[in-house]
Amino acid sequence: MLINQYHQNQPIKYPKIKDLPRQYARDGVIGLPNISEPQVVRHYTRLSVKNFSIDGNFYPLGSCTMKYNPKVCHSLASLPEFADIHPQTPENLSQGTLEILYNLQEDLKQITNMDAVSLAPAAGSQGELAGCLIIKKYFADKNETIRTQIIIPDAAHGTNPASAKMAGFDVIQIPTCENGDLKLDDLKQAISEKTAAIMLTNPSTLGLFEPNIIEISKTIHAAGALLYYDGANLNAIMGKTNPAIMGFDIIHTNLHKTFATPHGGGGPGAGPIAVCAKLKDYLPNPVIIKKDGEYHKADNKNSIGKLTANFGNVGVLIRAYIYIKLCGNEGLKRVSEIAVLNANYLKTKLEQAGFDIFQPKKLCSHEFIISFNKLKKETGVTAFDIAKRLLDYNIHPPTVYFPSLVPECFLIEPTETESKQELDNFVEIMIKINEEAQNNPDLLKNAPNNLKLKRLDELKAAKELNLRF
């Protein structure tokens, strides 16, 4: 229900403003509802709890890292000194915010072990686009414009090929082995004088750490090309290893995942990009520099340009900075250890309960895959049906049908912020749903059954598109 559908009273009548020039006067009634403050508060409070959210529900959405966002980050970032400052405020009056942005650049340099950082990109995918544009400009400056191709494994996040394409590259896709590793022979065959870079996610979207990463990076560098690291989910490796050690030249990271800033409802996000020394001058503008104890906004002359107005999503950057400071070096390492421990605990529990795990013998990273292919063959129940049934049990479904390499799959990422009880509860519910699938498949085919909104007829919705309320 929309708020203006509540009011039964007469629409609000505003007093006429004397001497208002005719051209500014409204002809009809203004459409504001004539309702009381409690009605307004109750309306929005009711709406706010209708959504599934990390504050209300277990939300094991693989690859998306829906971990709890500490409230203290939010309340500190909302202080008027941060929230009310205008982006065009003179530098001498915004030294505090500039210092935080500078320190965040330094912290991200340390975490990734790279040489320079720009906080400008407003999303992971925008960080990827920035990275691809840097690769393009770097080779253009070297007169190697023949390098028009970027190699991307088929297990990559979908935004990787999209970003490469947007930057004007041709995408060369290479397959992944059955065990989830990159096929080295195929990589070697794909490399040519046209290769500009490889884009890799490590651990991959299959939740597995690439064991041949050093050989891959040596092979790519030997061909004169660059390595791009999709570090959206750095939460598996912080304090344990880093992209620079693995030989990567460029990395973006999603603050709205690893560094616990909110990312429900499509944003706002932040996808800072970090590079090795030789690519420093290409970073998107602005970067924050420190000179004689003061902080300044600076523009690199050889930059790929600007991606966002002003400094990017500063409110998100401040939240991430607070999170990093709250955790400290040891804390960030612990975040990764527990994220990986939780994922392996859940994987083992589900395997013991008879679920079909992708590569059960391997340790997973912060996420893992189960497939319902066998169940579908036996009962007709799909991964999609199980996802919908989980909603009836107040659990947000994991990512479904991604990566597409494993049929009928869930990509499950519990994150480090979940307790053992929460993980055990998920296992119990999955076992219950599995039994329902055997005994009463229709219950799952019609799910969700307990929610106000029922399952969408997706075919009808696509054929008879109606975007009006």
Ligand SMILES: Cc1ncc(COP(=O)(O)O)c(C=O)c1O
């Ligand atoms: C591995 C990976 N790369 C890139 C992205 C893109 O990030 P964003 O959604 O901020 O554009 C995501 C987002 O889910 C991701 O999981």
